[in-house]
Amino acid sequence: MTVAQTRGGFAGLDACVHCGFCLQACPTFLATGDDADSPRGRIELMRSLERGDLSPTDAALTYHLDRCLGCRACEPVCPSGVRYGHALETARERLAVAGGVPWLARAALWALTTQGVSGVVYWFARVFRATGIPRLLAGWGRIRFAMGMLAATNGGERRGKAQRVSVPAFPRRSPPVPAFLFRGCVMEGLFPHVHGATIRTLQVNGYEVREVEGQVCCGALHAHAGLGDAARELARANVAAFGDGDEPIVVNSAGCGAFMKEYGGAFSARVRDVTELLAANGGPVPGGPVDLQVAYDPPCHLLHAQRISQPPERLFAAIPLLRLVTIAGANDCCGSAGLFTLVEPEMSRAVLQPKLEALSAVAPQVVATGNPGCAMQIGAGLAARGVRAQVRHPVELLDASYRAAGRYE
Numbered sequence: 048m049t050v051a052q053t054r055g056g057f058a059g060l061d062a063c064v065h066c067g068f069c070l071q072a073c074p075t076f077l078a079t080g081d082d083a084d085s086p087r088g089r090i091e092l093m094r095s096l097e098r099g100d101l102s103p104t105d106a107a108l109t110y111h112l113d114r115c116l117g118c119r120a121c122e123p124v125c126p127s128g129v130r131y132g133h134a135l136e137t138a139r140e141r142l143a144v145a146g147g148v149p150w151l152a153r154a155a156l157w158a159l160t161t162q163g164v165s166g167v168v169y170w171f172a173r174v175f176r177a178t179g180i181p182r183l184l185a186g187w188g189r190i191r192f193a194m195g196m197l198a199a200t201n202g203g204e205r206r207g208k209a210q211r212v213s214v215p216a217f218p219r220r221s222p223p224v225p226a227f228l229f230r231g232c233v234m235e236g237l238f239p240h241v242h243g244a245t246i247r248t249l250q251v252n253g254y255e256v257r258e259v260e261g262q263v264c265c266g267a268l269h270a271h272a273g274l275g276d277a278a279r280e281l282a283r284a285n286v287a288a289f290g291d292g293d294e295p296i297v298v299n300s301a302g303c304g305a306f307m308k309e310y311g312g313a314f315s316a317r318v319r320d321v322t323e324l325l326a327a328n329g330g331p332v333p334g335g336p337v338d339l340q341v342a343y344d345p346p347c348h349l350l351h352a353q354r355i356s357q358p359p360e361r362l363f364a365a366i367p368l369l370r371l372v373t374i375a376g377a378n379d380c381c382g383s384a385g386l387f388t389l390v391e392p393e394m395s396r397a398v399l400q401p402k403l404e405a406l407s408a409v410a411p412q413v414v415a416t417g418n419p420g421c422a423m424q425i426g427a428g429l430a431a432r433g434v435r436a437q438v439r440h441p442v443e444l445l446d447a448s449y450r451a452a453g454r455y456e
């Protein structure tokens with residue numbers, strides 16, 4: 048075992064020269080102005096943890112590391128190439144071993160990701176969502192915000208089916224290229240309409256989307272909570288389920304995709320965000336008109352962790368009449384960050400506020416974003432503020448465009 052391996056992700060911090068270029072990119076530093084809530088400050092805390100100068104139960108250390116969103120906005124702006132995200136995961140694992148994981152995070156992980164449990168939880172959530180009560184109760188405060196989050200997952204009646212559809216012949220390739228769909232847990236439970244749109248739009252662009260038995264949650268939420276062993280176990284199960292072929296593994300949740308690209312080895316090289324696949328080879332195929340004003344909000348785990356910016360724009364450009372509006376601070380974090388919105392609501396809402404103000408000023412008809420957590424966070428915030436914009440995954444808009452073009456019913 049090399050020294051770097053024994054040090055886990057902490058080795059990625061060695062390049063930090065304290066220049067502070069990352070500070071203005073950090074949403075928690077911008078919210079509090081406290082250097083300990085900045086990447087530079089947290090790097091110093093993590094170095095102290097690694098050296099043993101600070102205990103993993105130290106109150107100040109846990110307070111400031113817990114308040115980190117893990118958005119990784121600090122990575123692309125760092126001139127030294129500091130790998131902050133890996134170090135944070137290593138630190139959180141040490142904190143979880145020493146001090147445990149908050150009960151709320153454990154309960155949420157159990158309910159949302161445990162096979163045999165999550166299916167029942169999501170079924171009740173969908174039934175409750177269909178009553179319309181969550182939308183009526185959406186607002187500020189923990190419970191009302193959670194209602195808004197659930198209401199924001201509604202894809203509408205027509206889009207609520209995930210089954211494969213028959214696509215008339217508009218092939219870009221012959222024969223079609225096989226691709227495996229990663230279903231995930233929250234996406235499968237609350238956003239099956241996005242899987243349906245993913246399958247249909249990829250079919251139009253020359254892919255044959257195949258299902259894979261035995262796949263499980265990606266493990267990102269576990270890793271972010273410090274449960275590294277559980278995350279690695281889930282990763283091993285997914286590597287076994289998807290086999291060792293070379294078919295691309297298509298992911299429509301930016302958080303899952305970012306984490307699966309870090310499993311390592313040949314598996315990670317196969318993982319593709321759905322927008323990457325659609326934009327490959329000059330795609331996507333143009334669709335019919337969708338007369339909507341759309342604000343795009345790139346998820347941090349797409350933009351910063353996966354460094355994907357052009358493919359979603361190519362997707363919007365393939366939709367006639369769609370008007371993309373620029374929102375100030377669109378590239379900034381929304382404050383969702385997986386379970387962060389549940390366990391750190393104060394900081395999460397503080398980070399969300401500037402985004403809501405920018406969106407309210409423009410009032411687009413649709414906010415497009417490619418991550419379930421961001422969709423729920425932004426949707427809940429808009430509902431609480433009384434802004435009527437819908438939140439949609441980009442592939443839902445392309446799906447509507449292909450319907451408008453008559454490519455399928």
Ligand code: SF4
Nearest residue numbers: 063064066067069125
């Ligand atoms: S993380 Fe990078 S940008 Fe931030 S202080 Fe260290 S070297 Fe500078």
Ligand code: SF4
Nearest residue numbers: 073115116118119121
């Ligand atoms: S991951 Fe995000 S919140 Fe955490 S230090 Fe980096 S920029 Fe700040």
